[in-house]
Amino acid sequence: MSHDTAYLEECARQIRRDVVEMVYRSKDGHPSPSFSSADIIASLYFEVMNLDPANPSWEDRDRFVLSKGHACPALYAALARRGYFPPEELTTLRTLNSHLQGHPYQPKTKGLDATTGSLGNGVSIGLGMALAGRIMKKDYQVYVITGDGELGEGLIWEAAMAAGHKKLGNLTVFIDNNGYQSGGCVQDVSGPYPIADKWEAFNWHTQTIDGHDMSQILDALERARAVTDRPSAIIAQTVKGKGLSFMVGDNTWHKRVYTDEEYAQAMKELGGKA
Amino acid sequence: MSRITDSTREGFTNGLIDLAQQRDDIVFVSTDSLMVVKGQPFLERWPERVVELGISEQNGVGVCAGLASSGLTPYICTYAGFLTMRACEQMRTFVAYPKLKVRFIGANGGLFGGNREGVSHQFIEDIGILRTIPGFTILCPADGGQVRAAMKASVDIEGPVYIRIGSGREEQVFPPETPFPLGKIRVLREYGDDVALVAHGFVLNRVLKAAEELKAMGVMAKVVEAATVKPLDGEGLAQVLEATGCAVTVEDHTVVGGLGSAVAELIADRVPAHLVRLGLQDTYGESGFPEELLDTYGMSVSDIVDGALRVIGKKKKKKD
Secondary structure (H helix, E strand, O other), X not given: OOOOOHHHHHHHHHHHHHHHHHHHHHOOOOHHHHHHHHHXXXXXXXXXXXXXXXXXXXXXXXXXXXXXHHHHHHXXXXXXXXXXXXXXXXXXXXXXXXXXXXXXXXXXXXXXXXXXXXXXXXXXXXXXXXXXXXXXXXXXXXXXXXXXXXXXXXXXXXXXXXXXXXXXXXXXXXXXXXXXXXXXXXXXXOOOOOHHHHHHHOOOXXXXXXXXXXXXXXXXXXXXXXXXXXXXXXXXXXXXXXOOOOOOOOHHHHOOOOOHHHHHHHHHHOOOOO | OOOOOOOHHHHHHHHHHHHHHHOOOEEEEEOOOOOOOOOHHHHHHOHHHEEEOOOOHHHHHHXXXXXXXXXXXXXXXXXXXXXXXXOHHHHHHHHXXXXXXXXXXXXXXXXXXXXXXXXXXXXXOHHHHHHOOOOOEEEOOOOHHHHHHHHHHHOOOOOOEEEEOOOOOOOOOOOOOOOOOOOOOEEEEEOOOOEEEEEOHHHHHHHHHHHHHHHHOOOOEEEEEOOEEEOOOHHHHHHHHHHHOEEEEEEEEEOOXXXXXXXXXXXXXXXXXXXXXXXXXXXXXXXXXXXXXXHHOOOOHHHHHHHHHHHHHHHHHHXX
C-alpha cells in the first residue's frame, strides 16, 4: 500500500517542535518519551481517527488513550494543531491554572478521551470504551499507546486477557517499544520479552513495525482495522528521543529540560525557528 | 420475575433490575461476582448489559472508567476490599478524579458481612479509605430494601457512588418500599435528649434495641441513622448534637476513618459534644457467626447501652 506520507511527517515534526517549546518554556516534562510516540500520534490524529474538533464529545468519534501518560506533551501538541485549542496555550504545560496538566486529565483538556498517567491502566480504559461501543452498537475504533517498560504492570495483562477473550476487533494497542524506561534499559530493569508472543498468546492479532515509518504505521493500522474478530497489538519499534540527535541514546532525556543552546540546536534539527 | 428482598445482595440485583427496566445506560460489570449477588435474573433478561471480566478487580474498575466515559452507567459489584483496597487507585485516579458516573457495590462489609470467611473477606476499612478520596458519595444502607432504594436515589449523581452491602444475612430494618434519605440523617427514635445513638448498616437493629433498654432505665435517647457517610449531613447532625451534647457512634467498621471519625470531625469543627465510638477498636476480626462477632468485638446491645451511659457520664462530669 502506498500513502502520501510527507504531510504526516511534517505533522510529526511539528509535534516534536511543540514538545521542545513546551518543555523549554515551561521548564518541565518528558521530552524523549514524547518523541518516541510522536509519529504514531501524528498518524492517528491527522489521518486515521474519525474526529470532530468542533465537537470533542461527539459520541461516534474514535477514541484515543495515552496509557504512557507522561508522553502527553506530544498528545497536547496534536490536539492543539488539530484545532481543539490554540497552540499558544501549549507552553502553559504543568503550570498553575493551565488546562494542560502534567499527566492527561480528561475533564480539563478539550479533545482528551481519557485521564491517564499512572502506568498500566490505559488498556483497561480502552477496553471499557471498546465494550461500550459494542453495547451501544457504535462502530468507533479505540486506540491505545502503552510503553514497553509499562508492560511490567500486571493490570496490562488482565486487560489483554479480557480483550482477547471478548474478541474486541474495535481495540488497537500500540506498544511503543523504545527499549528504555525511567531507570534504564527495559531489558535490564524488567524484561518483558518476547512481547509479541505474549499478546498473541492472549488471542490478539499482532504486528511488529518500525514505529517511525509513516507508511508502515498506516499499513499496520489498515490491517488492524481489517481484523474484526480479535483486538490488535502493534509492536512499534521506536527510538527514545527519535528526531533529535542529542536525545537519542541518552536516557537522561526521559525527563529533562533544554538549555538555551540545546533548544537552539533542537529547533535547527527540527526545521523550526528558535 | 421473582423478587427476593431479604438481603442486601439481592437488594442490589433487584435494584439493578428496577433501573434497567427504566433506562438503557445501566451495565452490570462482574469480576466473577454474578453468583455472589444472585445476578442470574439480570443476566437472563439483559445478557448484553452484563460485562463479565473474570477475577480482575483493577481491570474491572478501569473498564468501568471506559464505559462511563462513553456514556454508560456501570455498576461494579464484588467484595468491598477487592474494590477499595486492590483497585483503590483505579477508583481514585480514573473514576473519582475525572468525576465519572461509576457505581461501586462493596460486598461483605464489616464483620457481619465477612463473618465466617475470616479477615481476608471481612472489610472493616472500606468506608475510611473512600472518605479520604475527594468526590465520592458513600452510602451504607441498613437492609436489602434500603440498598434497592439507595440505588434508585443515587443513580443520577455525577461522579462515583459507593454502596456497602453485606453477605446476605442481614435483618430487615425498614418496611419494604421505604425511601432512602440520600444525603440526610434519619431520626428513627426520639425518646429524648440524653444521648444520640448514631449508626448505619447492619447494626441498626441492635441500636434500636439498646434505645429501648435505655428507655426502660429512664435514659432517653435519639436514634439517628447516618446512611450517607459522605457527604455527611452536617447540618442535621449538628442539630442533634446541640440537643444531646453527647453521642455514641456504632459502626461495623474500624473506628478509624469511618462514621465515628466523621462525627468526631464534625464535633471538632462545628459543635462541641462528648463522643464514644463503638466499632472495631483498631484491630482485626476473626472467623465466627455474624451476630457473635458483633457481640465479641464491642457492638453488642449491652456495649451500646454501656457506651451511652459512659458518654452521658462524661457530659455530666463536665457540667459539674
